[in-house]
Amino acid sequence: xxxxxxxxxxxxxxxxxxxxxxxxxxxxxxxxxxxxxxxxxxxxxxxxxxxxxxxxxxxxxxxxxxxxxxxxxxxxxxxxxxxxxxxxxxxxxxxxxxxxxxxxxxxxxxxxxxxxxxxxxxxxxxxxxxxxxxxxxxxxxxxxxxxxxxxxxxxxxxxxxxxxxxxxxxxxxxxxxxxxxxxxxxxxxxxxxxxxxxxxxxxxxxxxxxxxxxxxxxxxxxxxxxxxxxxxxxxxxxxxxxxxxxxxxxxxxxxxxxxxxxxxxxxxxxxxxxxxxxxxxxxxxxxxxxxxxxxxxxxxxxxxxxxxx
Ligand SMILES: NC(=O)c1ccc[n+]([C@@H]2O[C@H](COP(=O)([O-])OP(=O)(O)OC[C@H]3O[C@@H](n4cnc5c(N)ncnc54)[C@H](OP(=O)(O)O)[C@@H]3O)[C@@H](O)[C@H]2O)c1
Numbered sequence: 411x412x413x414x415x416x417x418x419x420x421x422x423x424x425x426x427x428x429x430x431x432x433x434x435x436x437x438x439x440x441x442x443x444x445x446x447x448x449x450x451x452x453x454x455x456x457x458x459x460x461x462x463x464x465x466x467x468x469x470x471x472x473x474x475x476x477x478x479x480x481x482x483x484x485x486x487x488x489x490x491x492x493x494x495x496x497x498x499x500x501x502x503x504x505x506x507x508x509x510x511x512x513x514x515x516x517x518x519x520x521x522x523x524x525x526x527x528x529x530x531x532x533x534x535x536x537x538x539x540x541x542x543x544x545x546x547x548x549x550x551x552x553x554x555x556x557x558x559x560x561x562x563x564x565x566x567x568x569x570x571x572x573x574x575x576x577x578x579x580x581x582x583x584x585x586x587x588x589x590x591x592x593x594x595x596x597x598x599x600x601x602x603x604x605x606x607x608x609x610x611x612x613x614x615x616x617x618x619x620x621x622x623x624x625x626x627x628x629x630x631x632x633x634x635x636x637x638x639x640x641x642x643x644x645x646x647x648x649x650x651x652x653x654x655x656x657x658x659x660x661x662x663x664x665x666x667x668x669x670x671x672x673x674x675x676x677x678x679x680x681x682x683x684x685x686x687x688x689x690x691x692x693x694x695x696x697x698x699x700x701x702x703x704x705x706x707x708x709x710x711x712x713x714x715x716x717x718x719x
Contacts (some may be wrong), residue, residue, distance in 0.1 A: 411435050411436070411477075411478040411479055411634070411635075412435070412436045412437075412438065412475060412476060412477040412478050412479075413430050413435045413436070413437050413438070413477055413478065413479045413480075413481060413634060414437075414438045414440065414458070414471075414472055414475045414477035414479070414480045414481065414522075415427055415430070415437060415438070415439050415440065415455065415481045415483065416440045416462060416468075416480065416481065416482050416483060416484050416509075416513055417440070417481075417482070417483030417484045417485070417528075418437075418439025418440055418441060418450050418453065418455055418483075419439070419441050419446050419449055419450060419453075420483055420484075420485065420590075421586060421589075421590040421591045421623055422483050422528070422583075422586070422623060422626055422627060422630070423439065423453075423483050424453060424589075424590055425589075425590075425623050425624055425626070425627035426481065426483070426627040426630050426631070427439055427450070427453040427454055427455045428453055428454050429627055429628070429631050430454070430455075430631065430634065431453070431454030431455065432454070433631065433635075435634075436456070437454055437455035437456070438455055438456045438457075438458050438471075438475035438477060439453060439455030439456070439457055439458065440458045440459075440460055440462070440471055441457065441458075441459060442459070442460070442461050442462070443459070444459055447459065456475070458471040458474065458475060459471070462484050462505055462508075462509040462512065462513070463504060463505070463508055463509060463512070464512075465511075465512045465515065465516075468512040468513060468515075468516050469512070469515065469516045469519065471516075472513070472516035472517060472519070472520060473516065473519065473520060476520050477517075477520065477522055478522060478523050478524070479522055479523060479524040479525070479526065479634050480513055480516075480517045480522050480524075480525050480526070481526045481527075481630065481634060482509070482510060482513050482525070482526065482527040482528060482566075482570075483528050484505040484506075484509050484528075485502045485505060485506075485528070486501040486502050486505060487499070487502055487592075489598055490598075492555070492680045492681050492683045492684035492687065493555065493679070493680065493681035493683070493684070494555065494681075495553075495555040495556040495559055495681070495683040496555055496556060496557065496558040496559055499556075499558070499559040499562070500558075502559075502562070503558055503559055503561075503562035504562075506562040506563060506565060506566040507562050507565045507566070510527065510565065510566045510569050510570065511569065513525070514569060514570070514573055517573075517576065518573070518575055518576070521575070521576075522576050523576060523577060524576060524577040524578075524579060524633075524634065524637065525570055525573060525576045525577070525578050525579065526579045526581065526630060526633045526634055526637065527566055527567075527570045527578075527579070527580055527581070528581060528583060529563055529566060529567055529580045529581060529582045529583070529641075530563060530582060530583060531582045531583065531584050531585075531619045531643055531645055531693070531694040532618075532687070532691055533548050533549055533552075533560055533563050533564070533582075534546055534547070534548065534549060534691075534692040534694070535547050535548065535549045535550060535692070536549055536686065536690040536691070536692060538692075539692070540617045540649070540651075540692060540693060541617065541649045541692065541693045541694065541695050542643075542692050542693070542694055542695065543643070543694075543695050543697065543698065544582075544640070544641040544642065544643060544698055546692075548560070548564060552686075553681070553682040553683040553685075553686045554682060554683075555681050555682060555683040556683045556686075566580070567580045567641065571639065571640070571641070577637060577638060577639045578639050579633045579637040579638075579639065579640065579641075579642070580640070580641040580642070581626075581629065581630060581633060581642055581644045582641060582642065582643045582644065582645075582694060583621055583626050583644045583645070584618070584619035584620045584621035584626075584643075584644065584645035584646060584694065585618055585619065585620050585621070586620075586621060586622075586623050586626060587620055587621075587622060587623065587712065587715065587716060587719055588622045588623035588624060588715075588719040589623060589624075589719070590623065591623050593620075593659070593716075593719075594719065595663070600659075600663055603656070603659060603660050603663055603665055603668065604660075604663050604664075604665040606665065606666060606668065606669055608656065608668060609668055609669040609670065609671045609676065609680075610652060610653060610656055610657070610668045610669070610670045610671070610688070611652075611671055611672075611673060611675075611676030611680065611684065611685055611688035611689060612672060612673040612676060612685070612688065612689045613653060613689060614651055614652035614653030614654075614656065614688060614689065615651050615652070615653065615689050615690070616651065616652045616686070616687055616688045616689050616690055616691035617649050617650065617651050617652075617691055617692055617693035618649065618650065618651075618652060618655060618691060618693060619643070619645035619646065619649045619693045619694045620645065620646050620648075620655070620712040620715070621644055621645050621646055621707065621709075622646070622707065622708070622709040622715050622719060624708065624709075625644075625646070625707040625708055625709055626644055628705060628707075628708070629642070629644040629699060629703060629705045629707075630644075632703040632704060632705045633703060636703070636704075637702075637703060638702065640702075642698055642699040642702070642703060643694035643695060643696050643698065643699060644696065644699055644705075645693070645694045645695075645696045646696070646707050646709060646710055646711055646712060646715065647696065647707065647710040647711060648710065648711035648712060648713060649693025649694065649695075650693070650712070652688050652689075655712060656668050658712075658713065658716065659712075659716055662716045662717050673685055673689065676688060676689075
């Protein structure tokens with residue numbers, strides 16, 4: 411198949427493009443920068459230079475590639491201050507709204523068979539079971555500082571699933587770890603933990619799901635090749651509370667134990683969004699992805715995965 415990867419140069423793109431190419435697909439990799447064309451080429455794709463926020467450039471790049479499948483892996487996350495969650499996610503939110511719309515329009519114009527898009531596991535309602543399936547509802551009242559980010563995720567998912575002219579597939583990845591991610595030696599989150607700037611707030615009862623970046627790429631391959639319309643949680647087998655994974659990650663990084671702070675202190679320097687993520691988040695189950703994509707993670711638990719990565 412001809413596969414167009416928007417976000418070919420990112421953490422997931424760098425894992426996905428070589429896998430697609432090795433499987434015999436003709437891959438077209440999108441980047442904003444002329445200077446990253448050589449990297450895209452080296453990964454195994456034909457470079458396509460376009461700004462995802464410019465509908466004409468996207469239409470032209472997709473029109474030239476004439477893909478069978480589009481994969482949307484566009485984000486611009488960078489550094490995050492959870493007190494200003496929506497501010498720091500503003501560009502990512504545009505990529506998830508406008509960027510999604512432009513890619514869908516361009517895909518419809520060339521009649522792509524599948525459209526696979528990146529979402530995130532952390533949008534579930536913060537009530538009931540600690541671990542949620544794809545059927546469970548979104549959080550009806552996200553923390554104030556992350557409302558726009560939640561709305562952008564919702565837009566992306568609805569737009570993709572509503573595109574009845576294609577197989578619209580949403581992959582809700584767990585938090586990435588492994589090469590090129592923010593949980594890698596030197597990565598943003600790892601550094602914050604090493605410097606003890608990532609405290610354990612309250613009871614640390616927020617449940618997170620993780621996924622090794624290579625496993626995320628393998629699941630994406632399966633979705634590209636035989637996924638059916640719908641949402642899939644692409645997470646490992648071991649959703650766990652912050653109180654378990656944060657000290658374990660600190661230990662793996664050779665850092666001191668995380669500082670423990672009560673909720674009201676957490677709120678001062680991580681905002682309501684930070685407190686919600688540390689104490690109320692719900693994890694995700696990968697049963698559907700295993701069953702329907704025929705995928706299972708080579709790193710079934712972050713407990714061994716963090717150390718291996
Ligand atoms: N599920 C998760 O846990 C998750 C999800 C996403 C990110 N992250 C973490 O956050 C870290 C930083 O993420 P990041 O968002 O900077 O991602 P990244 O891994 O650097 O990838 C971003 C991709 O989007 C492309 N892109 C961004 N804006 C674009 C635009 N206007 N037009 C065309 N392409 C555009 C970039 O391409 P060019 O730069 O080549 O133009 C790049 O390929 C990652 O390392 C990862 O660990 C985690």
